[in-house]
Amino acid sequence: MLSYRHSFHAGNHADVLKHSVQSLIIESLKEKEKPFFYLDTHSGAGRYQLRSEHAERTGEYQEGIGLLWQRNDLPEELAAYMSVVHNFNRSGTLRYYPGSPLIARQLLRPQDKIYLSELHPSDFPLLRSEFQKDERAKVQRANGYQQLKSQLPPPSRRGLILIDPPYEIKTDYQEVVKGIQEGYKRFATGSYALWYPVVIRQQIKRMLKELEATGIRRILQIELAVKPDSDQRGMTASGMIVINPPWKLEQQMHTVLPWLHNALVPSGIGHYLVNWVVPE
Numbered sequence: 001m002l003s004y005r006h007s008f009h010a011g012n013h014a015d016v017l018k019h020s021v022q023s024l025i026i027e028s029l030k031e032k033e034k035p036f037f038y039l040d041t042h043s044g045a046g047r048y049q050l051r052s053e054h055a056e057r058t059g060e061y062q063e064g065i066g067l068l069w070q071r072n073d074l075p076e077e078l079a080a081y082m083s084v085v086h087n088f089n090r091s092g093t094l095r096y097y098p099g100s101p102l103i104a105r106q107l108l109r110p111q112d113k114i115y116l117s118e119l120h121p122s123d124f125p126l127l128r129s130e131f132q133k134d135e136r137a138k139v140q141r142a143n144g145y146q147q148l149k150s151q152l153p154p155p156s157r158r159g160l161i162l163i164d165p166p167y168e169i170k171t172d173y174q175e176v177v178k179g180i181q182e183g184y185k186r187f188a189t190g191s192y193a194l195w196y197p198v199v200i201r202q203q204i205k206r207m208l209k210e211l212e213a214t215g216i217r218r219i220l221q222i223e224l225a226v227k228p229d230s231d232q233r234g235m236t237a238s239g240m241i242v243i244n245p246p247w248k249l250e251q252q253m254h255t256v257l258p259w260l261h262n263a264l265v266p267s268g269i270g271h272y273l274v275n276w277v278v279p280e
């Protein structure tokens with residue numbers, strides 16, 4: 001079943017959090033000259049048109065990137081991410097939102113490598129065409145969880161693995177933990193960034209317990225809630241679980257999260273947190 005289309009949600013508050021964290025990790029990896037590898041297991045289409053019927057139907061981007069992109073008081077931690085958004089919207093109107101593969105495409109250097117997998121029959125060709133001329137990139141119509149076995153460890157032995165499933169099937173909550181375990185067995189020094197939605201809080205608590213039980217250490221949780229937890233349908237918050245975060249990330253999030261929360265939810269409802277699920 002592949003009914004999820006990210007085009008309905010691109011640029012929403014969850015993308016803002018995910019891509020802020022993604023860009024900060026990439027910028028940290030760039031502090032060394034040595035090449036690194038970026039793996040995006042669930043890549044999506046790459047580029048999203050915000051004036052499309054899909055995006056306009058939900059209007060989610062208006063409560064995400066729409067509230068931020070023209071602010072002139074951004075913390076410097078968000079400069080790299082926002083430079084990508086501006087690059088796609090040079091006319092001064094917000095028309096396009098760059099997904100995680102295009103954020104990586106702009107921020108990575110000539111010596112780095114990009115590996116992207118996506119399964120959806122409509123999104124895969126769009127993604128492939130974005131990268132046709134990029135010699136650093138390999139784009140495959142493949143199961144993202146499989147890539148955690150087949151693509152790791154990368155030859156450079158440095159890298160970021162972004163795991164961003166749609167969670168349209170409940171087993172995704174277990175699959176991500178198994179996938180991370182498989183990846184970590186092969187590449188224990190990589191940084192892994194797993195995105196999660198908070199729809200039913202219990203599912204996230206269970207997923208965190210399962211991650212703890214793997215024995216993996218250095219697991220940082222970052223979360224931004226735009227509403228309080230609820231029993232009703234719908235996402236109230238989202239988060240990133242980062243394994244082996246760059247040393248600066250925790251501190252950076254202490255600056256970024258209050259700013260983002262205030263910009264996205266001026267009423268102050270919801271919450272944000274940075275928390276070690278498992279420390280060193």
Ligand code: SAM
Nearest residue numbers: 006042043044099100118119120143144164166
């Ligand atoms: N990472 C993207 C971004 O930030 O711009 C968004 C990805 S979207 C949340 C999840 C994507 O995973 C969808 O495009 C869906 O088609 C794809 N997908 C679902 N199951 C998959 C699987 N097993 N392997 C690879 N891709 C999958």
